[in-house]
Amino acid sequence: MKLFFEKTLLIVFLFLVFISCKKGCLDPNATNYNPKANKSNNELCEYDTLTQKQLILNTFHNFDNHQFLIDSIFYDDFGTMIQFNRASFYLGKNCLMNIDNICLDDTNKYILIQPETDFYDLGYLPTDYDNISIDFQVGVDSITNHHDPAVYQNDHPLSYQTPSMHWQMGANQGNWSYLFIVLEGKADLNNNGIFESGEIFVFHIGGDNFRGNSKIISSTLKDTLIDIESNGSLSSCYKFDVEINWASIIDNIDIKNDNFTHTMDNIPLATQLSENSNNLIIEY
Numbered sequence: 001m002k003l004f005f006e007k008t009l010l011i012v013f014l015f016l017v018f019i020s021c022k023k024g025c026l027d028p029n030a031t032n033y034n035p036k037a038n039k040s041n042n043e044l045c046e047y048d049t050l051t052q053k054q055l056i057l058n059t060f061h062n063f064d065n066h067q068f069l070i071d072s073i074f075y076d077d078f079g080t081m082i083q084f085n086r087a088s089f090y091l092g093k094n095c096l097m098n099i100d101n102i103c104l105d106d107t108n109k110y111i112l113i114q115p116e117t118d119f120y121d122l123g124y125l126p127t128d129y130d131n132i133s134i135d136f137q138v139g140v141d142s143i144t145n146h147h148d149p150a151v152y153q154n155d156h157p158l159s160y161q162t163p164s165m166h167w168q169m170g171a172n173q174g175n176w177s178y179l180f181i182v183l184e185g186k187a188d189l190n191n192n193g194i195f196e197s198g199e200i201f202v203f204h205i206g207g208d209n210f211r212g213n214s215k216i217i218s219s220t221l222k223d224t225l226i227d228i229e230s231n232g233s234l235s236s237c238y239k240f241d242v243e244i245n246w247a248s249i250i251d252n253i254d255i256k257n258d259n260f261t262h263t264m265d266n267i268p269l270a271t272q273l274s275e276n277s278n279n280l281i282i283e284y
């Protein structure tokens with residue numbers, strides 16, 4: 001009897017492990033959408049390319065009226081010379097809407113925005129739409145924010161990144177968080193016109209309370225050919241244009257005097273950066 005009971009427990013345990021690791025396509029626009037999947041593997045998704053077309057977010061990276069490039073020289077609102085050497089943030093797609101503001105797709109999709117990348121995959125869209133709006137939000141929702149990055153495929157934005165975009169503090173996943181915004185670089189803190197050793201700024205923003213607000217961006221879709229994978233192969237897709245204004249994230253921040261936060265060690269600065277993130281993405 002004891003042996004039978006132990007075998008039964010083992011079978012139940014193995015079954016629970018199996019269903020908890022079940023991979024599948026979680027995109028409702030796919031022909032093989034599987035809402036019962038517990039582990040994201042959208043590489044398995046299949047689409048009807050006759051009635052749907054890939055939707056690409058096309059980003060124009062600027063610092064106010066200048067093109068934003070890593071290692072370029074810029075100035076904050078108080079005249080301090082700065083130079084970014086790392087800039088990243090998570091952008092979530094909450095809802096994709098038609099011209100009548102009817103939500104066509106309310107599945108969360110996250111992309112990792114970086115200035116060296118222009119094109120981002122937003123999934124697929126029926127081919128009979130010309131004008132759409134997308135509800136964007138900087139950061140990660142409070143459920144996904146506490147997931148283990150290991151559950152995602154290696155090329156997924158929410159998987160482990162190098163450098164890291166995730167805080168894994170202790171064994172309790174309730175204390176874990178993605179880094180919603182990461183900005184690092186040099187700052188001329190003594191205003192002598194050069195970057196000296198130790199003159200840096202570090203802004204790492206994460207935690208459920210520091211997610212940006214929802215923001216709806218509208219655009220006229222452009223049917224175009226894009227080399228999405230940068231391999232010389234052109235794909236027909238819809239292009240949704242937006243501008244990323246990296247200057248907005250440091251609006252009214254005096255980097256000379258306020259230049260470091262890992263969120264909880266400088267909450268006022270983290271709060272201001274979080275609020276500024278609402279203006280990061282604008283219509284192009």
